[in-house]
Amino acid sequence: MGRPIKQRPRHDVIVEEHPFNTDFNQRMIVTDTHKLVFFANRPYGELYDLTTDPNLVRNLWDDPASANLKQILLAESCLTR
Numbered sequence: 001m002g003r004p005i006k007q008r009p010r011h012d013v014i015v016e017e018h019p020f021n022t023d024f025n026q027r028m029i030v031t032d033t034h035k036l037v038f039f040a041n042r043p044y045g046e047l048y049d050l051t052t053d054p055n056l057v058r059n060l061w062d063d064p065a066s067a068n069l070k071q072i073l074l075a076e077s078c079l080t081r
Contacts, residue, residue, distance in 0.1 A: 029077040036073040047073070 025040035035056065037046040047060040047070050060066040 027077050029073055031073075034069065034073065036070065036077070038074060038077060045070075 023041060026037065027040070028035065028037045030036075030050075033049065033051050035046070035048045035050055039045055045061045046056075047063075047066055048056045048058070049060060049066075061070065
């Protein structure tokens, strides 16, 4: 069978969607604890705490208590381009 491959666990996953011939651009970053969806050129987005809200019911995007986390995740998603 061979030896198992040792891999480093991922810290996060980033997904980007940019449909052809549109100005729509969506970027999503998912970590072990949070999910952030950013829509370029749009004033809205989505931010969820996966540990306390695994069903993605409570959007924390506009929550002042989550503002710092939102900025950190947005910066991280831009750095990986």
